[in-house]
Amino acid sequence: xxxxxxxxxxxxxxxxxxxxxxxxxxxxxxxxxxxxxxxxxxxxxxxxxxxxxxxxxxxxxxxxxxxxxxxxxxxxxxxxxxxxxxxxxxxxxxxxxxxxxxxxxxxxxxxxxxxxxxxxxxxxxxxxxxxxxxxxxxxxxxxxxxxxxxxxxxxxxxxxxxxxxxxxxxxxxxxxxxxxxxxxxxxxxxxxxxxxxxxxxxxxxxxxxxxxxxxxxxxxxxxxxxxxxxxxxxx
Numbered sequence: 001x002x003x004x005x006x007x008x009x010x011x012x013x014x015x016x017x018x019x020x021x022x023x024x025x026x027x028x029x030x031x032x033x034x035x036x037x038x039x040x041x042x043x044x045x046x047x048x049x050x051x052x053x054x055x056x057x058x059x060x061x062x063x064x065x066x067x068x069x070x071x072x073x074x075x076x077x078x079x080x081x082x083x084x085x086x087x088x089x090x091x092x093x094x095x096x097x098x099x100x101x102x103x104x105x106x107x108x109x110x111x112x113x114x115x116x117x118x119x120x121x122x123x124x125x126x127x128x129x130x131x132x133x134x135x136x137x138x139x140x141x142x143x144x145x146x147x148x149x150x151x152x153x154x155x156x157x158x159x160x161x162x163x164x165x166x167x168x169x170x171x172x173x174x175x176x177x178x179x180x181x182x183x184x185x186x187x188x189x190x191x192x193x194x195x196x197x198x199x200x201x202x203x204x205x206x207x208x209x210x211x212x213x214x215x216x217x218x219x220x221x222x223x224x225x226x227x228x229x230x231x232x233x234x235x
Contacts, residue, residue: 032198041205046109049102050197056095057190061183063088068179072142092134099127111203119200122193129185136178139168150174 014022041047063084067075075081103123112120139150150168157163167173 028195028199032201033195035198039202039204042202044205046105047202049098049105052098053095053102054190054194056091056098057186059091060088060095061187063091064179064183076142092137096130096134099130103127106203109203109205113203114200116196116200116203119193119196119203122189122196126186126189126193129182129189133178133182133186135168136174136182140171140175140178142171 066084067081067088070081070084075085106120106123111123135149135153139146139153153168154163157166157168
């Protein structure tokens with residue numbers, strides 16, 4: 001709607017875009033979305049593996065997009081195709097290697113502290129969804145390894161009772177899952193994970209108690225000794 005001067009207006013005073021913008025900025029202010037400083041404990045190596053996982057995922061998407069556009073004949077019978085196929089394979093290997101270290105590190109750091117439960121859950125779900133994404137990639141190689149893996153996986157899925165829904169010997173079905181459906185799910189969950197990390201911040205390390213033992217709570221202030229009364233002695 002617009003007023004007599006041609007200026008846009010809304011019935012309730014604010015358009016839905018303005019309300020959506022206010023909610024987005026309230027949930028994730030710019031200083032949290034793109035911070036220019038980080039806590040000092042970020043210098044520890046345990047905080048690096050999350051970024052390495054994201055870097056590997058970017059290489060996976062870039063190399064996988066090229067392989068999907070060129071097709072199996074290109075990555076099997078050309079030198080440059082072999083190169084990109086190797087880049088894609090080893091980026092997947094590094095992706096899982098870095099992700100497992102990241103997950104275990106955050107598990108022992110109790111990364112769900114301070115209202116970060118959804119941060120931890122989205123990271124764990126991203127790992128679970130990435131496993132079938134890698135499986136469909138292995139069975140889409142169109143070589144003897146893919147044939148052996150697909151037949152073994154077919155027996156396992158049939159034993160679990162889901163073989164009629166997922167036919168791992170069907171190249172078209174597995175290729176579509178690997179190229180389109182599962183990568184979109186992984187990327188969406190990873191984006192949600194990163195935004196939650198930006199909103200709640202990086203989990204701090206455990207505080208040390210007076211006895212040198214780690215604790216998840218802030219150390220309590222030391223109690224001051226009772227002072228002696230004026231003009232007398234302390235009992």
